[in-house]
Amino acid sequence: xxxxxxxxxxxSLNVNRPFTxxxxxxxxxxxxxxxxxxxxxxxxxxxxxxxxxxxxxQLNKEAGYEMQPIIDLxxxxxxxxxxxxxxxxxxxxxxxxxxxxCLNSMLPKTLKTSMEQKGPKTVxxxxxxxxxxxxxxxxxxxxxxIYDGMLAADARKISVSIIRKLLDMKAIEEYYEEAEFExxxxxxxxxxxxxxxxxxxxxxxxxxDKMVSLLFGVTxxxxxxxxxxxxxxxxxxxxxxxxxxxxxxxxxxMIERVKERxxxxxxxxxxxxxxxxxxxxxxxxxxxxKIVVGTRSSIFLPFHDLGLIIVDEEHDHSYKxxxxxxxxxxxxxxxxxxxxxxxxxxxxxxxxxxxYTHALKGDYxxxxxxxxxxxxxxxxxxxxxxxxxxxxxSYIISKPLKSELEKCxxxxxxxxxxxxxxxxxxxxxxxxxxxxxxxSDCDTPLNYHKDEKLLKxxxxxxxxxxxxxxxxxxxxxxxxYGFGTKKVEEDLEALFPEAKIERMDRDSVSRKxxxxxxxxxxxxxxxxxxxxxxxIAKGLDYPDVTLVGILNADAGLMHQDYNSAKMTFDLxxxxxxxxxxxxxxxxxLIQAFNTDHYALKAVMNQDYTYFYNIEMNYRHKASYPPYSxxxxxxxxxxxxxxxxxxxxxxxxxxxxxxxxxxxxxELGRQKKQYRYRILLMDRDLLSMLKQMQEIIHQYISEKNMxxxxxxxxxxxxx
Ligand SMILES: [Zn+2]
Ligand SMILES: [Zn+2]
Numbered sequence: 001x002x003x004x005x006x007x008x009x010x011x012s013l014n015v016n017r018p019f020t021x022x023x024x025x026x027x028x029x030x031x032x033x034x035x036x037x038x039x040x041x042x043x044x045x046x047x048x049x050x051x052x053x054x055x056x057x058q059l060n061k062e063a064g065y066e067m068q069p070i071i072d073l074x075x076x077x078x079x080x081x082x083x084x085x086x087x088x089x090x091x092x093x094x095x096x097x098x099x100x101x102c103l104n105s106m107l108p109k110t111l112k113t114s115m116e117q118k119g120p121k122t123v124x125x126x127x128x129x130x131x132x133x134x135x136x137x138x139x140x141x142x143x144x145x146i147y148d149g150m151l152a153a154d155a156r157k158i159s160v161s162i163i164r165k166l167l168d169m170k171a172i173e174e175y176y177e178e179a180e181f182e183x184x185x186x187x188x189x190x191x192x193x194x195x196x197x198x199x200x201x202x203x204x205x206x207x208x209d210k211m212v213s214l215l216f217g218v219t220x221x222x223x224x225x226x227x228x229x230x231x232x233x234x235x236x237x238x239x240x241x242x243x244x245x246x247x248x249x250x251x252x253x254m255i256e257r258v259k260e261r262x263x264x265x266x267x268x269x270x271x272x273x274x275x276x277x278x279x280x281x282x283x284x285x286x287x288x289x290k291i292v293v294g295t296r297s298s299i300f301l302p303f304h305d306l307g308l309i310i311v312d313e314e315h316d317h318s319y320k321x322x323x324x325x326x327x328x329x330x331x332x333x334x335x336x337x338x339x340x341x342x343x344x345x346x347x348x349x350x351x352x353x354x355x356y357t358h359a360l361k362g363d364y365x366x367x368x369x370x371x372x373x374x375x376x377x378x379x380x381x382x383x384x385x386x387x388x389x390x391x392x393x394s395y396i397i398s399k400p401l402k403s404e405l406e407k408c409x410x411x412x413x414x415x416x417x418x419x420x421x422x423x424x425x426x427x428x429x430x431x432x433x434x435x436x437x438x439x440s441d442c443d444t445p446l447n448y449h450k451d452e453k454l455l456k457x458x459x460x461x462x463x464x465x466x467x468x469x470x471x472x473x474x475x476x477x478x479x480x481y482g483f484g485t486k487k488v489e490e491d492l493e494a495l496f497p498e499a500k501i502e503r504m505d506r507d508s509v510s511r512k513x514x515x516x517x518x519x520x521x522x523x524x525x526x527x528x529x530x531x532x533x534x535x536i537a538k539g540l541d542y543p544d545v546t547l548v549g550i551l552n553a554d555a556g557l558m559h560q561d562y563n564s565a566k567m568t569f570d571l572x573x574x575x576x577x578x579x580x581x582x583x584x585x586x587x588x589l590i591q592a593f594n595t596d597h598y599a600l601k602a603v604m605n606q607d608y609t610y611f612y613n614i615e616m617n618y619r620h621k622a623s624y625p626p627y628s629x630x631x632x633x634x635x636x637x638x639x640x641x642x643x644x645x646x647x648x649x650x651x652x653x654x655x656x657x658x659x660x661x662x663x664x665x666e667l668g669r670q671k672k673q674y675r676y677r678i679l680l681m682d683r684d685l686l687s688m689l690k691q692m693q694e695i696i697h698q699y700i701s702e703k704n705m706x707x708x709x710x711x712x713x714x715x716x717x718x
Contacts, residue, residue, distance in 0.1 A: 005048035030078035034071040097325035106300035108277040124152040132171040201367040214359040215347040217369030219577025239307025246316035249515040268294035306340035314346040326711040378579040378586035408547040415547040422505040423447035425480035432475035443668035504532035537575040548579040554592040572603040629685040636673040637706035646706035647676040
């Protein structure tokens, strides 16, 4: 008889330990099994197996309960390695979250502990084969939406009958997924020679004894070229290389360049299907690929011998996971680098305060790229919106911005307009009783989306019909306040009817592949003015862009969050870096009300250090990160009485600790849930984690309490 230790799939913290089952056969560690848990079928992962001479009766007697058998074994082979299982443990401790949710965050969907599926099936895909000319309009429309490698199932969602027809006509064909690797020769000449500055950075990463280097390089300084040379070096030592990027669809040019230089590179991100993710995971596990470019979750791939982990745009917020476990990829990268004796290269034009502070202290090696390759810095100007309003000018597209746009279009150049708010109008208000239309599930005003004539809640996604009168008083005049990207598009179209204008935000790119399509059109200069939210600020490098306009640049500063100045600074720096990427000097116009704010002044002078010094001074006075660590506890519940009781009980325990703590604070309702937040802060993270672990454990064992979510070192507060 064998005793099998199993972590069952149950998200609550009070079962954050293995349970013992019996089996006639030994079972390998880290295989998934089917078991009974609390009399229901459950799945879990095996963490240990020991032999015993005892029979079932003896075991039951010793345990004091009836020991259950393993019902079924799902895998023949372990789904995870020792290193990654240990990593899950560490993750569980440092984020105060259940081990099983850490494991499930790390594995591709088909290998998650809750899945019974053995091996994933092969998938059918579609590609275009022949140009067929006598298509009907409908058929042509459908064909336009099809791209090579599209899942056959997705294509059928457009129209089953037309897809069938197109297959008959041999315009498209179906095929089964096959290995995507072409064994092309690497074109070594594609590697550009490094400038002296780049070469110094390259040599220093390889030469240093320090595990972590921070590459602080202005936008356009050629950081990517340094990554590629470093990758080549570590691959030549037969080691693996991971390049982390914030969002894959927003970094098409980086992807192109990596593809150009390396064979056997894979891209691992959330836009892949479950099947594709599983296959890429397997390729890494079987040692078939040595270089991966991916988003956050690729830090958990089953590497064998990592040489280098690069974190591009290391300050980016997408590196922090919002849901449990709320981990930051940087911390996981350090942990993996220790296990693999690998190096970590953090890179940014606006490093996180935390990383830069570590670099100044000498914990990390600080490397700087101060020059833009072949380019000058863009000229930056502020437009004070107060002045514009006094002159009764528009505060959406101000006069100076309008004339710069005219100039840009006359010179056949391109412009980018950034506004970090989608939709048409963020507030709809009654002219009579002044009531604002709100989401009935959240304490959030509804956004008007003119395209669809709908009201949308940006918090929970709920959609409402636009009413023709005020729901409170019946008055017929509803007014729109504020503006979003859609309204800007409308205004620009009226101002420049000849120009080709497009919009890129979450509404316009909801379909898979839409990002790339817009960016491709922009690259081919089929778009003159591109309007968008923060997604257009990232990594784009187009030589014809000579003008960047930033609207409502200081809107982010209104949020009363400890991190909002840094977030605003990052966004504006990144956006202004999009201008003048080639020989023509670029211009950046920034429209704001509060042009005196130090975050904006720092952008004006493109001066990170200026911003850093002032911001750190504020942080120091308030003991905010990086001078302390924060643990944020958020309770949520539909039941108001229960949440108040729960918050009080939890705070009672927390306030007894020796850390600075803040009383339960009521947050706005979200998806019908009442929410309360409790904060604690201290320099000593380890001791906070240890004591909180205990408190949360006690809290969860109490009956009838509200749901709790913990975020260690949140990037912004709920
Ligand atoms: Zn009204
Ligand atoms: Zn809502």
